[in-house]
Amino acid sequence: MKDPTFNLVPDPLFNMQADLVVLAATVVILFSVLLRRRWKQSPLVNIPGPPPVSLWKGNLPQIFDVNGWDFPANIAAKYGRVAKMRGLFGKEILYVSDPRVLRRVLLNFPPPPMVVESHNLLNGSGLLGTAGAQHRRQRKMLNPLFGAKHLKGFTSMFFQKSQKLRDTILYELGVDENPRVLNIHYWFARLTLEIISQAAFGRSMDPLDSKDSAHPYTVAIRAVLPTALPLSVFRLFTPYFKYLGPKSLRRWLVHTVPWPNLNEMGRLVDLIYRTAVSTYENKKTIDLDDPSHKDVMSVLLNANMRASKEDHLPENEVISQMGTLTFAAHDTTPNAISRITWDLAKNPKSSTWIIPDPSQLYDDLMALPYLDAVLREGLRLHAPVAMLQRRADADTTIPLWKPITGKDKSEITTINVAKGTDFILVVYSAQRDKEIWGEDALEFRPERWLSPLPESVADAALPGVYYQLLPFGGGFKSCIGFKHAELQMKVTLYTLLSAFKFEATKDEVVWNMHMVATPGVKGIEGVQLPMKISKL
Ligand code: HEM
Numbered sequence: 001m002k003d004p005t006f007n008l009v010p011d012p013l014f015n016m017q018a019d020l021v022v023l024a025a026t027v028v029i030l031f032s033v034l035l036r037r038r039w040k041q042s043p044l045v046n047i048p049g050p051p052p053v054s055l056w057k058g059n060l061p062q063i064f065d066v067n068g069w070d071f072p073a074n075i076a077a078k079y080g081r082v083a084k085m086r087g088l089f090g091k092e093i094l095y096v097s098d099p100r101v102l103r104r105v106l107l108n109f110p111p112p113p114m115v116v117e118s119h120n121l122l123n124g125s126g127l128l129g130t131a132g133a134q135h136r137r138q139r140k141m142l143n144p145l146f147g148a149k150h151l152k153g154f155t156s157m158f159f160q161k162s163q164k165l166r167d168t169i170l171y172e173l174g175v176d177e178n179p180r181v182l183n184i185h186y187w188f189a190r191l192t193l194e195i196i197s198q199a200a201f202g203r204s205m206d207p208l209d210s211k212d213s214a215h216p217y218t219v220a221i222r223a224v225l226p227t228a229l230p231l232s233v234f235r236l237f238t239p240y241f242k243y244l245g246p247k248s249l250r251r252w253l254v255h256t257v258p259w260p261n262l263n264e265m266g267r268l269v270d271l272i273y274r275t276a277v278s279t280y281e282n283k284k285t286i287d288l289d290d291p292s293h294k295d296v297m298s299v300l301l302n303a304n305m306r307a308s309k310e311d312h313l314p315e316n317e318v319i320s321q322m323g324t325l326t327f328a329a330h331d332t333t334p335n336a337i338s339r340i341t342w343d344l345a346k347n348p349k350s351s352t353w354i355i356p357d358p359s360q361l362y363d364d365l366m367a368l369p370y371l372d373a374v375l376r377e378g379l380r381l382h383a384p385v386a387m388l389q390r391r392a393d394a395d396t397t398i399p400l401w402k403p404i405t406g407k408d409k410s411e412i413t414t415i416n417v418a419k420g421t422d423f424i425l426v427v428y429s430a431q432r433d434k435e436i437w438g439e440d441a442l443e444f445r446p447e448r449w450l451s452p453l454p455e456s457v458a459d460a461a462l463p464g465v466y467y468q469l470l471p472f473g474g475g476f477k478s479c480i481g482f483k484h485a486e487l488q489m490k491v492t493l494y495t496l497l498s499a500f501k502f503e504a505t506k507d508e509v510v511w512n513m514h515m516v517a518t519p520g521v522k523g524i525e526g527v528q529l530p531m532k533i534s535k536l
Pocket residue numbers: 111127128139196324325326328329330332333336384385388389470471472473474476477478479480481482484485
């Protein structure tokens with residue numbers, strides 16, 4: 001028989017003394033990592049920058065402050081276009097708006113694992129959640145589905161949906177001629193989700209009528225960002241989650257730990273994934289050779305069935321594109337349209353532009369010069385994604401566009417970067433740099449795009465996919481949907497500005513610097529942009 005005192009014998013791994021030893025060892029290891037980081041001779045030792053504000057979070061609270069719009073300009077004024085900051089546990093970060101460094105980094109370096117892993121947790125192995133060869137294979141299959149040639153076939157759908165929204169707003173305004181205040185951002189968000197659902201999966205998810213009768217899928221997509229914000233700390237540790245055990249255990253933890261935001265996030269992710277699977281299964285039952293099925297998922301599924309072995313995507317990667325595309329379109333496009341509508345309302349001179357009578361054809365719409373200028377200017381002055389993140393995957397030397405002054409007062413014209421160095425690429429600053437754009441760089445002036453730009457713009461050579469700008473990033477991780485976004489913004493602005501006058505209300509509107517800049521009203525919770533709207 002087993003000795004009854006057996007269970008009373010202290011387990012050497014779990015007694016109090018052992019716990020203290022483990023704790024002490026952890027503290028020693030952590031400190032030695034911190035000290036090594038601090039004292040190891042870094043090639044960035046002479047790069048100036050602000051002191052960290054937190055021992056373990058470094059300068060991250062300043063870099064990602066939701067009200068931190070002045071921070072980039074203050075840093076550039078004090079240290080120049082390259083500054084050294086600290087990240088998690090003192091890790092060095094280069095905070096950059098120098099165009100030559102932006103070019104080199106965007107064209108060569110990938111996002112850090114934390115960014116890719118957190119997208120992977122949310123939407124699986126789609127474009128945002130993959131890297132390297134796996135990502136390249138997906139881009140090769142998906143790129144043709146986002147070009148102008150493919151998009152042209154969708155122009156009338158974009159117009160129909162925008163006109164449906166116009167009619168719903170007319171209904172909301174009622175018969176009297178007085179302006180009404182509407183949260184226009186809410187409507188832009190619903191419109192964006194309906195358009196992406198049609199273009200990407202051939203499914204209608206929202207009738208765009210006065211009631212919020214959207215499909216639970218679009219309701220879930222809209223809930224992702226507000227639910228994710230309180231989990232930002234959690235996001236920093238995503239690269240380490242794989243060490244917590246198998247996927248099933250991690251899933252169980254997400255649904256079980258007493259953290260309501262995390263549990264809700266788990267529910268949203270499940271719902272988004274389940275909808276993607278059922279859409280995919282449904283596609284398998286239809287005739288994909290029928291040309292009326294031109295949505296991204298149908299064409300992708302069809303192309304994938306014919307792809308060579310090395311180009312073929314596994315099923316889970318095709319399914320993951322649904323959440324990825326919806327998420328990427330939803331968090332950016334409505335914010336960009338809201339901001340441009342707001343800029344136009346604040347600059348009545350610019351909003352008095354007269355829209356020539358376009359046919360509703362893609363090429364004609366794209367050729368409208370003033371509409372195009374408004375869009376470029378809005379995306380230049382208020383880049384919806386203010387910062388991008390990258391990590392060097394090799395040692396390299398990068399020449400600067402303009403020199404900076406080192407800590408030892410010497411002039412620095414090139415920087416040596418070690419493999420593993422993190423970059424915050426401050427698109428927001430580069431697009432407002434007076435030395436690049438001219439003295440009026442901080443003004444909303446669409447007219448600048450109607451005459452030749454200063455030579456410094458060509459000299460800076462920002463590596464954007466969208467003219468000389470970076471609102472859609474640059475390089476191999478740039479926005480695949482930028483032409484889709486451009487078409488939606490143009491159609492929506494054209495349709496609504498032809499029908500309504502938009503004015504600011506007395507509310508104090510603030511733009512929060514989240515991953516994507518979002519509008520809100522000071523003192524009131526929630527994403528919103530109230531605007532006074534009247535019939536023209
Ligand atoms: C005004 C609207 C939009 C803006 C400002 C925007 C901005 C961006 C930016 C800056 C990136 C690059 C992120 C990085 O380099 O780390 C990106 C990536 C991406 N965007 Fe957009 N985007 C917009 C609309 C859209 C739309 C409508 C779609 C889908 C139709 C889309 C799909 C994607 C995808 C899938 C990626 C990841 C690409 C990859 O990793 O290969 N975006 N977007």
